[in-house]
Amino acid sequence: MNFLRRRLSDSSFVANLPNGYMMDLQRPDSSTSSPVSPATERKHLQPPQPSHSSSAGSSIFSSISSAMKQTTQAAAGLMDHSAGPAPPVAQKPKILLVIDDAHTDWAKYFQGKKVNGEFDIRVEQAEFSELNLAAYVMGGCMVDMQVMRNGTKVVRSFKPDFVLIRQHAYSMALGEDFRSLIIGLQYGGIHTVNSLYSIYNFCSKPWVFSQLIKIFNSLGPEKFPLVEQTFFPSHKQMLTTPNFPVVVKLGHAHAGMGKVKVENQHDFRDMASIVAMAKTYATTEPFIDSKYDIRIQKIGSNYKAYMRTSISGNWKANTGSAMLEQIAMTERYRLWADACAEMFGGLDICAVKAVHSKDGKDYIIEVMDSSMPLIGEHIEEDRQLIADLVVSKMTQLVITAGSTPSPLRPWPPQVQPVSMKSQTGPLLGQLSQPRPPPQGGPRQPQGSQPPRTNAPPQQRLSPQGQQPQSPQSTSPQQRSPGSPQQVRSAAGSSPVQASKAGAFPPQQPRPPAQGRAPSQPSPTEMSKQQTTPHPHLNKSQSLTNSFSISESSQRGNATEDEAKAETIRNLRKSFASLFSD
Numbered sequence: 001m002n003f004l005r006r007r008l009s010d011s012s013f014v015a016n017l018p019n020g021y022m023m024d025l026q027r028p029d030s031s032t033s034s035p036v037s038p039a040t041e042r043k044h045l046q047p048p049q050p051s052h053s054s055s056a057g058s059s060i061f062s063s064i065s066s067a068m069k070q071t072t073q074a075a076a077g078l079m080d081h082s083a084g085p086a087p088p089v090a091q092k093p094k095i096l097l098v099i100d101d102a103h104t105d106w107a108k109y110f111q112g113k114k115v116n117g118e119f120d121i122r123v124e125q126a127e128f129s130e131l132n133l134a135a136y137v138m139g140g141c142m143v144d145m146q147v148m149r150n151g152t153k154v155v156r157s158f159k160p161d162f163v164l165i166r167q168h169a170y171s172m173a174l175g176e177d178f179r180s181l182i183i184g185l186q187y188g189g190i191h192t193v194n195s196l197y198s199i200y201n202f203c204s205k206p207w208v209f210s211q212l213i214k215i216f217n218s219l220g221p222e223k224f225p226l227v228e229q230t231f232f233p234s235h236k237q238m239l240t241t242p243n244f245p246v247v248v249k250l251g252h253a254h255a256g257m258g259k260v261k262v263e264n265q266h267d268f269r270d271m272a273s274i275v276a277m278a279k280t281y282a283t284t285e286p287f288i289d290s291k292y293d294i295r296i297q298k299i300g301s302n303y304k305a306y307m308r309t310s311i312s313g314n315w316k317a318n319t320g321s322a323m324l325e326q327i328a329m330t331e332r333y334r335l336w337a338d339a340c341a342e343m344f345g346g347l348d349i350c351a352v353k354a355v356h357s358k359d360g361k362d363y364i365i366e367v368m369d370s371s372m373p374l375i376g377e378h379i380e381e382d383r384q385l386i387a388d389l390v391v392s393k394m395t396q397l398v399i400t401a402g403s404t405p406s407p408l409r410p411w412p413p414q415v416q417p418v419s420m421k422s423q424t425g426p427l428l429g430q431l432s433q434p435r436p437p438p439q440g441g442p443r444q445p446q447g448s449q450p451p452r453t454n455a456p457p458q459q460r461l462s463p464q465g466q467q468p469q470s471p472q473s474t475s476p477q478q479r480s481p482g483s484p485q486q487v488r489s490a491a492g493s494s495p496v497q498a499s500k501a502g503a504f505p506p507q508q509p510r511p512p513a514q515g516r517a518p519s520q521p522s523p524t525e526m527s528k529q530q531t532t533p534h535p536h537l538n539k540s541q542s543l544t545n546s547f548s549i550s551e552s553s554q555r556g557n558a559t560e561d562e563a564k565a566e567t568i569r570n571l572r573k574s575f576a577s578l579f580s581d
Helices: 002-008 011-016 021-025 038-045 052-083 179-187 196-201 205-219 265-278 331-340 379-402 424-432 484-491 495-501 523-531 539-556 560-580
Strands: 094-099 119-126 131-136 140-149 152-158 162-165 191-193 230-232 246-250 259-262 282-286 290-299 302-310 322-327 349-357 362-368
Touching: 094 379, 119 140, 119 379, 131 179, 140 179, 162 379, 179 196, 191 379, 205 282, 205 331, 205 362, 246 265, 259 265, 290 331, 290 379, 302 331, 331 349
Parallel strands: 094 119, 094 162, 162 191
Antiparallel strands: 131 140, 140 152, 230 282, 246 259, 246 282, 290 302, 290 349, 302 322, 349 362
16 A cells, blocks of 8 residues: 555656546545455456446337337327318319300309309309310310400400300301300310200201101190291292291391291292392291290299280280280190200200290290290399209219229129038038148148148139139249248348238237148248248337338228227337347
8 A cells, every 4th residue: 555655646657547546546534444455456446348238238228219209209190190180171163164145143143152062163254255265185175265344354264164055156147156166165075054965956946946846746736736847958949838928037046036927929039039148048937826925944943934925016026025924834834845855965944935826726936945045023033043053063073073983993893793502511621621832842741731821821712613722723922921932022122011921920820710720830840940040130120110010000990099009019019029039
């Protein structure tokens, strides 16, 4: 001790001592306490050696802490997901194009209405003369609209989801021909009221009258009294007519235009010369001294009947002053409307015009489509009925589009018929037979059973005989998870995929399938399993794989409670495997 004190008096020796030794030597009890052996002093003077066990323990606890962080994050995400439903996403409104004049504001009739209860309706209104479009095979139909609103020119481009047509697409009297727009809408696959097929067919009145002739021949003159009409393709056939007076109608016109009453043969020849100048077709029908006109309209499932009487004395009841009143809807009138509503694939909106003569007979002269003018005291009600009809049609299209099957899977699903014959005996015999070893593996000796696999054997049953497939036809994926084919395929994938594929044995074997006794491994297989080293994984990697498996299992579970329980079980298994290794 005296030697040590002398050395401590040397400043160079003290400077070379590590920190902490000087404090231990200068304690008061170091000199006055009981004598200490030199071995004990040398033990105190030895520098501390680094501990390998402490570093290994710190790495284990760092892995545990990282695993706990991942578990906390997963649980927090699960709690956030289960805290409440996500905020609703605003649905894109459906665009409705209304083709009508500016006198009727159709936007107010669709205000507050929704398609299928979730899609708002955006109304765009314009006339045929203010529209232009371009249609594509895959891109649908793009409509360009140029309208005047309060003296300001408004230009818009949009893709309509539905179109309500309230204007005539073709009129020879006004020189308007918008049939090309009808073709473009049909080309773009746009749905309308009425249908584009019927709208295009209504662009020729003689063509529509030919459909009335079919109904007349089907129902007969008593139920469907149709006026006798004669069609002339050109003026060359207009030589004479059997009876006078007659009404000559030139081409395709509306609202009483192009109609002339001819009293005698000379006037008829003059009329033929005018048809020649017009370069169009003409029709003639006998003049009926009418008492009043009848109009039966049908909007969806709503029916109304009106009677119109001329006050000005004009033979055209729709020209000049007239008195209009609503009359009772009879079964006879309903039959007319229903029969005409079936033409051209169905008319959602239509009206039948007839003439009631002074001798008490009715004559059907014309049928109109969705472009018919609304009359009477219930115009607002009729417009609301049209709006409700359009919304119901749009809802049907949305539901139909949502239930359209995907082209990637067959629809309807084809279910193969399964025979219900009982074949329990052969089936159990096949299940009890041992499976052959995989290709390239060692053959099992006689009397030994194959080793237990991860998945129970799957027997495919054919629909005809319910016989299981032969083992030779079994695919490599249905073989033992330890087969070379699956090990090679799992080696190139991620560790999670490899563990799912069966390249790594699970911690606990699954119970055997029903009807099959648990098999015991043969001595040869037991020796191979003992010599084969167990594939070790990194600790953090095994924890990451376990949590990825738990996340996938959570997505596959039906309820959130099962997902939480599955997460806790996987975490326990990870910790158990961690400390066991």
